[in-house]
Amino acid sequence: MKTRQFLVFLVLLIGISTYSQRGVRIGYVDMEYILENVEEYRDATEQLNTKAEKWKKEIELKLSTVEQMKKDLMAEKVLLTDELIEERQEEIQILETEVLTYQQDRFGPQGDLVLQKRLLIQPIQDQVFAEVQKIGQNKKYDFIFDRSADVVMLYAEKRHDVSDLILREIARTRKVSKSKKKEKQESKLKDFQAQEAELEKEVSEALKARQEKSSADKESRLKAAEAKKAEQLKLREERKKAYEERRKKLLEEREAKRKAKSEEREKESGNTEESKN
Incomplete structure (x- = not known):
């Protein structure tokens, strides 16, 4: 860290001596302030914090389970055989190892929390870096530092922020x-x-x-x-x-037969009268 500070001040001295004729323009940014004011970062940080709280509760629950198992073993130890005691102790040790591994996976140096924070910050840092480059070129700044980095700034005018x-x-x-x-x-x-x-x-x-x-x-x-x-x-x-025609014909035939019979009866009746006379 001291070496880095020395190099920064060395660069400043060189810059000042090089640009002394026109004056050196120095600015700085506060990365923490920028991140706090980027809405996407705040929302993502809240989500990440919610995840972290959930992981903490899971770890606390597992640790509580381990502690309870230890208490139960101590209370029942006098009633158990050496073999059963050894099995219970082995079970507790396995669970403790699992909890520690889980804790490292979530909160360790290479854990999910650190990696996700890095992934969360990186795009914004890249955007800030790009904007710093543009502002530095457009506004003719000679140096722009990150106040929240390792560089120790004992005093800084707000107008340079x-x-x-x-x-x-x-x-x-x-x-x-x-x-x-x-x-x-x-x-x-x-x-x-x-x-x-x-x-x-x-x-x-x-x-x-x-x-x-x-x-x-x-x-x-x-x-x-x-x-x-x-x-x-x-x-x-x-x-x-056709039915009407057949019916008419049938009626005519019946009428003709009736007339014929009637005439025949009249004829027979006439013949009978003649024979009597």
């Missing part, structure tokens, strides 16, 4: 990015809506065609039914007419 400027640039960049993203999403939405409209049109046309075909089929069926009904009516009328 470019943290808020960095935040504004990040916000502007994200606003532009969001605007482009929104335009892209709107474009996708329009394409989707156009596809939906085209699909709906195709479906409507297909539905219309089916409806027209259904109407035509229905009309054809109605015409066929009407034709069949007319044919049945015609056939019925023909049958009725």
Whole structure:
């Protein structure tokens, strides 16, 4: 750390001597302040803290279980055989090892918490670095330091703090990015809506065609039914007419037979009268 500080001050001295003719512009950023004011980082940090609390509770529960197992063993030790005591002790040791391993996996130097924090901070640090480069070039700064790093700043004028400027640039960049993203999403939405409209049109046309075909089929069926009904009516009328003709003929035949019999009876009656006379 001392070596790093020495190198920084050496760079400052060299810079001051090199740019003494026009004056040296030095600025600094407070990375912790920037991170605290980036909404995405705050939200992600809250989620990570929630995870960490959950992991802590899991570890505490496991440790509590181990302690209870130890107490139970001490209370029951006089009643157990050496073999059972050894088994219980081995079981407790295995569980303790599991808890320690889990604790290291979550909170160790290479644990999930450290790795996720690193992944969380890295994109913002990269963005801050990019903005620092742009501001340094545009504003003609000779040096911009990170106040929250190892460099010890015993005193710094607030006017040299470019943290808020960095935040504004990040916000502007994200606003532009969001605007482009929104335009892209709107474009996708329009394409989707156009596809939906085209699909709906195709479906409507297909539905219309089916409806027209259904109407035509229905009309054809109605015409066929009407034709069949007319044919049945015609056939019925023909049958009725034939029946009436047969009935009329039968009645005429019966009437003719009746007359013939009547005439025959009258004739026979006349013959009988003549024979009596």
